[in-house]
Amino acid sequence: MKVLMLNSFDDVAGADRAARRLQQGLRGAGVDARLLVQFRYGDGNDVVCSDSPALKQLRRLKLYLGTLPVRRYPRRPVNNFTPALLPDRLPARIAEIAPDIVHLHWLGAGFCRVESIGKFARPLVWTLHDSWPFTGGCHLPGGCRKYRVQCGACPVLGSEHEADLSRRVWLRKARAWQDLRPTLVAPSRWMADCARESSLFRDCRIEVIPNGLDTGIFQPMDRRAARAALGLPPERPLILTGAVNPLTDPNKGWHLLRPALKLVGAKMPEAMAVVFGAEAPAIAPDAGMPVTFLGRIGDEAALAAAYAAADLFVAPSRQESFCQTIVEAMACGTPAVAFRATGPLDLVEHRQTGYLAEPYEVADLAEGILWVLQDRDRHAALADRARRRVVSDFALDTLAKRYLELYAEVLEAWRR
Numbered sequence: 001m002k003v004l005m006l007n008s009f010d011d012v013a014g015a016d017r018a019a020r021r022l023q024q025g026l027r028g029a030g031v032d033a034r035l036l037v038q039f040r041y042g043d044g045n046d047v048v049c050s051d052s053p054a055l056k057q058l059r060r061l062k063l064y065l066g067t068l069p070v071r072r073y074p075r076r077p078v079n080n081f082t083p084a085l086l087p088d089r090l091p092a093r094i095a096e097i098a099p100d101i102v103h104l105h106w107l108g109a110g111f112c113r114v115e116s117i118g119k120f121a122r123p124l125v126w127t128l129h130d131s132w133p134f135t136g137g138c139h140l141p142g143g144c145r146k147y148r149v150q151c152g153a154c155p156v157l158g159s160e161h162e163a164d165l166s167r168r169v170w171l172r173k174a175r176a177w178q179d180l181r182p183t184l185v186a187p188s189r190w191m192a193d194c195a196r197e198s199s200l201f202r203d204c205r206i207e208v209i210p211n212g213l214d215t216g217i218f219q220p221m222d223r224r225a226a227r228a229a230l231g232l233p234p235e236r237p238l239i240l241t242g243a244v245n246p247l248t249d250p251n252k253g254w255h256l257l258r259p260a261l262k263l264v265g266a267k268m269p270e271a272m273a274v275v276f277g278a279e280a281p282a283i284a285p286d287a288g289m290p291v292t293f294l295g296r297i298g299d300e301a302a303l304a305a306a307y308a309a310a311d312l313f314v315a316p317s318r319q320e321s322f323c324q325t326i327v328e329a330m331a332c333g334t335p336a337v338a339f340r341a342t343g344p345l346d347l348v349e350h351r352q353t354g355y356l357a358e359p360y361e362v363a364d365l366a367e368g369i370l371w372v373l374q375d376r377d378r379h380a381a382l383a384d385r386a387r388r389r390v391v392s393d394f395a396l397d398t399l400a401k402r403y404l405e406l407y408a409e410v411l412e413a414w415r416r
Contacts, residue, residue: 001032001404001411002099003031003033003407004033004048004099004102004114005022005108006036006105007035007105008037008039008106008108008109009037009039010039010040010042010044011042013106014129014243014244014322014323015323016106017324018127018129018322019106019127020035020044021211021396022211022396022403026396026400026404027046029401030401033166033311034047035047036049036093036097037342038109038110040220040387041401042050044397045048059110062170063110066082066084066085066109066110069085070083073157075157077156078172079163080140080156081137081156082107082108082268083165083169084107084108084137084169086115088112090111090112090113091119094121095121098409099122099338100122101122101124101407102125103125103126103127104127104182106132107132107133109245114169114172115172116179118177118344124180125406125407125410126183127187127209128185128186128187128192128321129187129321132193133184134147134199134200134201135198136150136154136168136169137154137165137166137170138166140251140319141156142155142319143155146166147197148199149168150174150233150328151166151167151169151170152170170200174199174200180267181205183410184201184204184402185208186207186208186209187209187210187322188208188321188322188346188347189342191322192207209403210322210399211322211324212394212396212398212400213327213394213395214300215394218307218328218331218332218390220385221304221305221308222308222309223308223309230309236271236309237270238272238274238309238310239261239273239289240274240275240296240313241257241273241276241315242243242276242277242294243315245316246276251317251318251319252316253317253318253339254317256318257314257316257365258287259362260366261288261366261369262286262288264288264370265288265289266288266412271289273291273292274292274293274310275294276294276296277295277297280293294306303328306334307328307329307331308333310329311373312329312336312337312369313334313337314332315336315337315344315369317342318341318342318359319341321342323347324340327390329386330389331387331394333383333384333387334383335355335372335382336348336354337354337356337365337372337388338355338356340359341360348406349385353382353386353389354372354382367380374383
């Protein structure tokens with residue numbers, strides 16, 4: 001079986017890591033799985049991308065031009081809307097590679113035009129790393145549910161006009177995909193429910209398959225050794241958090257975590273926060289405790305060491321289709337604290353592998369952090385159960401086999 005996976009990048013954010021890990025799991029199972037990307041940052045031979053300097057510049061120009069329709073809306077948030085308007089060569093590239101299955105992942109940043117997806121002429125599997133596939137262009141709709149009927153007057157754009165860009169993108173999707181029946185994969189039950197409620201995909205097959213990871217890389221290690229490797233203090237309680245742009249992306253919840261850390265610091269003054277995915281700001285954040293910044297960690301072994309060094313991991317996001325950082329932490333024997341909403345509902349078992357705080361209550365988030373930290377025996381039991389849960393439910397080889405079974409079913413239906 002020849003599988004071609006499409007994702008805008010190979011190593012920038014969570015969707016990229018999920019796609020790469022799945023590709024590695026499939027190749028480990030003997031599948032010819034390739035990843036076609038618009039921008040390549042790694043050096044994998046199984047990643048398809050032209051490295052021509054001229055093409056790189058053209059892609060960057062296309063990325064900028066693709067944002068121009070969104071820039072007309074001054075109240076829009078940054079990087080939360082993709083109109084997917086500009087042309088691409090993806091149908092021709094797919095025809096050249098001639099895969100049996102096309103597996104779509106995250107297609108933003110100017111990679112893929114809406115209309116191109118209807119021209120791939122291959123059976124499609126589409127993993128929903130965010131809400132863009134079934135909205136009028138936003139990646140994170142927040143509390144908006146207009147995608148259940150049709151988009152317009154988009155709160156993400158700050159628009160009050162029904163015939164706005166979100167309506168136009170939604171109409172383009174409805175026209176281009178009216179005969180398209182992709183098989184959708186949601187990494188969480190919450191994301192699956194959102195897709196089932198959408199007007200674009202309510203008639204499609206939707207499966208729930210979580211993202212997997214290599215539990216041999218992400219595994220417990222000696223905490224003192226991990227701290228020594230990262231230059232972290234050996235004895236202080238360490239509260240780890242991290243994401244892509246964790247301090248500046250409002251969805252990642254630093255504005256909720258910072259006041260929670262202040263409450264924790266008042267009761268546990270010896271605690272310290274550690275952040276990955278961001279460099280230290282010019283002015284140290286007022287978080288009621290010291291904050292150390294590890295910067296971006298690209299190497300998975302080093303990232304596993306960061307999780308193993310911490311006493312717990314906090315994911316204060318408002319909306320996550322899955323939340324890989326939680327599973328990565330749990331795999332390393334580090335309990336997780338998150339809000340009782342969206343993707344983390346499938347990952348953290350409340351008071352068994354971590355703590356789920358009431359959305360989006362700062363005081364309860366602080367209470368969860370303290371609950372995990374303040375009892376050593378309880379912490380050890382949480383850590384053990386967290387690791388066992390990941391090995392049981394999120395191991396890469398197990399989930400790659402589930403995708404293989406799904407591919408076989410999709411191919412059989414396509415050939416009938």
